[in-house]
Amino acid sequence: MPRERPREERHREERPRARPREERRERREHEPERERRREPERERPRPGRPALVARDAARGAARHVRGLTGRTPEGVTSLERTEDGWTIGIEVVETHRIPDSTDILAEYRVELDDRGELVSYRRTERYYRGRAENRT
Structure with missing residues (x-):
């Protein structure tokens, strides 16, 4: 009957051999640039399509408002595609009161460029x- 090897030896044999550092470096140098550096789809605009889709524009606008005001956005009130990017309306609770129906809300108008960078907000x-319902 063959002698059974200790577990440590079996485990070592099953592992794939690691490549030497030089061999890995050589392989990377021969790969095309685009293979080595994968960019997210959002950063590479496709012809005929906006670089930033509506959902991402709304989320980005909400993040900008939260970062600038320190208040959590309640929701998106408007979203409009413009020549240069997006115009988004974000609703925020400015003052919490009891009862909730007396909370003071505000709407912020945010403009983003095609990459999602903040252009303006007010x-x-x-x-x-x-x-x-009495808003003007």
Whole structure:
């Protein structure tokens, strides 16, 4: 009956051999540049398509508003594609009150370029949550 080898020896044999550092470096040098560096789809605009899709523009605008105001966005109130990027309306609770219907909300208008970078933002209006229908 053949002698069984210790577990450590069996484990070592099953492992694939690691390539020497020089061999790995040589292989990388011969790969085309695009193979080595994969860029996300968003950074490479396709002809005829915007670089930033609506969902990503809205999320980016909400992140910018949160970062600038320190307040958590409630939602997206408007979204419009422009020649240079996107214009997005973001609703934010500026003051929490009891009852909730007396919270003070604000709408921020955010402009992003095609890459999602902030171009401008401003607060366009403030209103009570319970009186949103009276907004102008």
